[in-house]
Amino acid sequence: MKIVVCMKQVPAGTKVDIDPETGAMKRMSGDTRTNPYDLFALETALALREKTGGTVTVLTMGPPQAETMMKDAYAMGADDAVILSDRKFAGADVLATSYALSQAIHVLGDADLIICGRQTTDGDTAQVGPAIAEHMHIPHAAWVAEILDADNTAIRVRQDLVSVSQVSEIPYPCLITVDKDICVPRLPSYLLKKQTAGKPVRIMGFSNMPDQDLSRYGLVGSPTAVERMFAPPEIEKQVRLEGSADEKTERLFEILTRKKII
Amino acid sequence: MPYPYKKIEQADIDYIRAATAADRVWVGEEIANEYYRDEMPEYGVFPPELYVEVINKEEVSAVMKYAWDNNIPVVCRGAGTGLAGGATCKYGGIMMSVMRMNRIFPVDHKNQTITAEPGAYLVDVQAAAAAEGLFYPPDPGEKTASIGGNVITNAGGMKAVRYGLTRDFVRCIEAVLPDGSIMNFSSNVVKNTTGYSVKDLIIGSEGTLCVLTQVTLKLLPAPTCTCTLVMPFNSLEECADMVPKVLELPFVPTAIEFLERELIDIVERNLNKMFPVKEGNAVLIVMYDASSQQELDSAVEAAAEAALANGALDCFLADTPERAGTVWAVRGGILEGMKADSVAQEECDVVVPRSRIAEYVKAAKKIALSHGIRVEPCGHCGDGNIHTEMLRGPEMSDEEWKSATHASLTELYALSKELGGQLSGEHGIGNGRLEFLEEFVGPRMIQLYKAIKLAFDEKLILNPGKVVEFNKPAAE
Numbered sequence: 049m050k051i052v053v054c055m056k057q058v059p060a061g062t063k064v065d066i067d068p069e070t071g072a073m074k075r076m077s078g079d080t081r082t083n084p085y086d087l088f089a090l091e092t093a094l095a096l097r098e099k100t101g102g103t104v105t106v107l108t109m110g111p112p113q114a115e116t117m118m119k120d121a122y123a124m125g126a127d128d129a130v131i132l133s134d135r136k137f138a139g140a141d142v143l144a145t146s147y148a149l150s151q152a153i154h155v156l157g158d159a160d161l162i163i164c165g166r167q168t169t170d171g172d173t174a175q176v177g178p179a180i181a182e183h184m185h186i187p188h189a190a191w192v193a194e195i196l197d198a199d200n201t202a203i204r205v206r207q208d209l210v211s212v213s214q215v216s217e218i219p220y221p222c223l224i225t226v227d228k229d230i231c232v233p234r235l236p237s238y239l240l241k242k243q244t245a246g247k248p249v250r251i252m253g254f255s256n257m258p259d260q261d262l263s264r265y266g267l268v269g270s271p272t273a274v275e276r277m278f279a280p281p282e283i284e285k286q287v288r289l290e291g292s293a294d295e296k297t298e299r300l301f302e303i304l305t306r307k308k309i310i
Numbered sequence: 311m312p313y314p315y316k317k318i319e320q321a322d323i324d325y326i327r328a329a330t331a332a333d334r335v336w337v338g339e340e341i342a343n344e345y346y347r348d349e350m351p352e353y354g355v356f357p358p359e360l361y362v363e364v365i366n367k368e369e370v371s372a373v374m375k376y377a378w379d380n381n382i383p384v385v386c387r388g389a390g391t392g393l394a395g396g397a398t399c400k401y402g403g404i405m406m407s408v409m410r411m412n413r414i415f416p417v418d419h420k421n422q423t424i425t426a427e428p429g430a431y432l433v434d435v436q437a438a439a440a441a442e443g444l445f446y447p448p449d450p451g452e453k454t455a456s457i458g459g460n461v462i463t464n465a466g467g468m469k470a471v472r473y474g475l476t477r478d479f480v481r482c483i484e485a486v487l488p489d490g491s492i493m494n495f496s497s498n499v500v501k502n503t504t505g506y507s508v509k510d511l512i513i514g515s516e517g518t519l520c521v522l523t524q525v526t527l528k529l530l531p532a533p534t535c536t537c538t539l540v541m542p543f544n545s546l547e548e549c550a551d552m553v554p555k556v557l558e559l560p561f562v563p564t565a566i567e568f569l570e571r572e573l574i575d576i577v578e579r580n581l582n583k584m585f586p587v588k589e590g591n592a593v594l595i596v597m598y599d600a601s602s603q604q605e606l607d608s609a610v611e612a613a614a615e616a617a618l619a620n621g622a623l624d625c626f627l628a629d630t631p632e633r634a635g636t637v638w639a640v641r642g643g644i645l646e647g648m649k650a651d652s653v654a655q656e657e658c659d660v661v662v663p664r665s666r667i668a669e670y671v672k673a674a675k676k677i678a679l680s681h682g683i684r685v686e687p688c689g690h691c692g693d694g695n696i697h698t699e700m701l702r703g704p705e706m707s708d709e710e711w712k713s714a715t716h717a718s719l720t721e722l723y724a725l726s727k728e729l730g731g732q733l734s735g736e737h738g739i740g741n742g743r744l745e746f747l748e749e750f751v752g753p754r755m756i757q758l759y760k761a762i763k764l765a766f767d768e769k770l771i772l773n774p775g776k777v778v779e780f781n782k783p784a785a786e
Contacts, residue, residue, distance in 0.1 A: 234586050
């Protein structure tokens with residue numbers, strides 16, 4: 049079975065630099081990390097490979113610096129890693145990003161199963177995964193909370209969709225996006241890191257794309273206009289309840305009810 | 311002699327209420343059960359006669375002076391997270407909670423210190439330091455402990471390997487003696503050879519010498535990078551044998567812990583916290599802090615290579631806060647997991663020289679098993695402090711459990727002594743380990759302990775019956 053995992057390098061933490069001219073995020077500034085949701089996607093793929101056999105290819109669109117993330121994926125057990133990197137892809141929104149990724153997956157010879165994280169921690173749209181499936185005309189299930197079963201023909205998943213849980217069996221080829229907490233991602237292995245130290249990460253550019261229509265990629269291919277972009281204020285706050293156990297319980301219940309948590 | 315202590319009467323209650331506040335004093339049945347015990351009810355459940363929440367040193371002093379004059383025992387209570395049965399009213403009397411004395415003062419950058427009242431939570435002290443780019447290293451597993459409790463028990467924790475214990479970070483102490491006098495022990499100075507180091511004697515005295523009202527703690531610059539390594543081995547023995555190899559490397563680890571697969575399974579099963587490494591029957595967890603990525607990379611590479619050369623199946627790298635979090639969450643969940651997985655627990659907290667860890671671990675398992683007890687050794691093997699956790703299954707009767715744990719502990723302590731170790735590494739004596747102390751340290755040492763206790767508390771009113779026991783009361 050051939051599995052492709054889409055990943056993204058995102059800014060570490062909430063300190064994000066925004067270009068005041070374009071309103072776009074400055075990707076080169078500050079520390080980066082692998083989008084945490086994507087590690088759940090990679091772990092899901094590696095666990096499925098252990099069950100069904102096959103290969104796991106990780107794919108990302110971004111600057112060549114994404115190599116660090118791809119090397120990390122090798123150390124976790126990925127078989128192949130591809131970075132889709134070209135100035136022509138820059139400034140892409142959900143539509144253009146998902147299109148470029150779907151084209152790249154075609155170049156890779158398509159996949160039985162494509163796994164994405166539920167969302168990224170910078171874009172937060174949770175749309176790129178499903179949009180890739182739409183471009184490829186394959187079924188998808190988003191927000192997958194559990195893999196119930198999988199073999200070489202189909203996968204059975206449970207999605208937690210706010211008010212309902214849905215169990216679906218989807219034949220390959222298909223795409224799923226997985227929620228955090230679906231698993232605990234394995235740690236990179238020092239042995240694999242050493243073994244894959246010299247293993248190249250493939251770079252793919254616009255010239256490799258089957259569709260050479262430039263208007264489908266990058267800023268040109270992005271109908272989304274960003275009006276303003278800013279890092280949200282930190283809203284973590286601490287409330288300390290004083291009093292007897294009964295008073296505190298009563299107060300806690302009141303707060304949680306008011307916030308509609310219970 | 312102090313026994314029998316005075317029983318609390320209405321006049322005493324009235325006095326304490328007047329000296330503090332009526333709505334901060336509870337009596338008899340009004341006192342919540344949680345104040346009858348600490349985290350180890352196995353080491354004694356004792357209802358206080360009066361429970362008072364004090365808010366400043368003047369109140370502490372007034373309560374102590376009254377108790378001193380009237381021969382009423384007093385036990386100071388922090389967050390109640392101790393594991394030795396220390397903060398309990400063994401002879402009734404007053405339980406005095408300092409949890410409302412929880413102010414944390416601004417970081418003193420010039421002296422690189424932070425001052426807090428005893429009821430401040432350890433996590434809040436750590437966070438207040440971190441917010442200023444500084445670091446308070448002592449890191450016992452129990453994060454909801456109070457800083458006063460940490461100081462008075464000389465709490466250790468996982469990072470002792472590199473940074474040392476709480477004692478190494480206490481600059482000075484303000485405390486109230488049993489007779490009510492308010493004293494300062496040392497001051498905010500880096501060195502001090504003025505008389506006996508009473509400050510260091512108070513730290514770790516388990517609330518038997520004085521009541522802390524303020525502590526000033528040394529801070530360090532926060533390390534900028536950190537990595538946790540998980541080394542899986544086929545057996546616990548191989549795991550233990552690896553510890554001295556890690557310590558021989560030219561990099562000082564921050565923490566070295568080990569876990570057996572069975573213990574990981576217990577945490578996974580009961581707390582649903584999954585460990586990110588499936589390989590190995592036992593794992594060694596090694597953490598490094600560094601001030602540069604280059605230094606960290608060198609330490610990680612050296613440790614990983616050493617592990618592979620010594621039989622590790624691989625070496626996994628938790629190189630981000632999220633990854634390290636999944637490792638440490640399971641380590642931190644051990645006590646809770648074991649409580650959920652057994653009817654009762656008994657714990658041996660010995661510390662042995664680091665060169666003897668492997669010997670201790672191998673023998674400890676055999677000892678407990680020979681008495682029919684399920685045993686899970688785990689702990690801070692980087693400093694030789696091995697927690698040998700004994701778990702009671704539902705099939706064991708009270709009598710069987712008691713005699714089997716007693717027999718196991720007797721042998722385990724003898725083993726520790728033989729290996730050049732100590733009875734308790736970080737949990738203390740309290741009430742729970744008292745019966746084994748004299749045998750371990752000998753009668754001359756007990757004489758010294760008693761003399762020290764009497765120097766502070768000749769009336770034996772402060773936390774009586776803990777660490778040292780004088781004549782038992784006639785009623786017993």
